[in-house]
Amino acid sequence: MARNSILGVFAKSPIKPIEKHIRLVTKCCNQLVPFFAAITEEDWSTAGKIRTKISKLERDADDLKRQIRLELPGGLFMPVDRADLLELLTQQDKIANRAKDIAGRIFGRKLTLPKPLQEQFIAYVARSVDAAEKAADAINELDDLLETGFRGREVELVNKMISQLDQIEDDTDGMQIALRKDLLTIEKELNCVDVMFLYQIIDWVGDLADLAERVGARLEILLARK
Secondary structure, three states: OOHHHHHHHHHHOOOHHHHHHHHHHHHHHHOHHHHHHHHHOOOHHHHHHHHHHHHHHHHHHHHHHHHHHHHOOOOOOOOOOHHHHHHHHHHHHHHHHHHHHHHHHHHHHOOOOOHHHHHHHHHHHHHHHHHHHHHHHHHOOHHHHHHOOOOOHHHHHHHHHHHHHHHHHHHHHHHHHHHHHHHHHHHHHOOHHHHHHHHHHHHHHHHHHHHHHHHHHHHHHHHHOO
8 A cells, every 4th residue: 555545544534544454354354264165175276266365365454554553643633542543453463364374274284174064164164254244343333433422322333243242252162162072073083183283273263253352352442441
């Protein structure tokens, strides 16, 4: 992004670049759904293309993060604390990083999902991506929060979204426990190294929801300080 371009955005609102960043992060995470669909079919050509797309979106998000850090204004006239926005940005960026990690590890090892777990695994991935999308929904209300002075119905709406995000994260916790338990029952039938990496992938997919919840928690802190 050109320097003048992002400065123009900041001139209108210090929040817009943060919202743009979470949209990039969400696009990155969303690609995991077709990625996992491809690997269940062992369609590594399609999986490779999607993995490339995930990596590009993660780099775009990372570039925007660095630009925001450089250009985000400070001082008395900021409507919210600069440090709070930067911490929010850091948590957002970790979601895209984890999505890239997941795709890279699976594609790099050509790691397949055991057939008895495939449907369950796809549902788990989709629910974890739901968490990232709900976090994005909440972040995209920041401009409206500013306009209302962090008061009234807009605050209630965002708090409701954060509660929904917490519920989604609880769902993924339960799905993770069930998936690990079911993998345990069949792990003796699988390659032991693949099993180790499957447990890691289960944890990393859960991280998507955990990190999304942290975004919600940072937003709660921001609200509490107004």
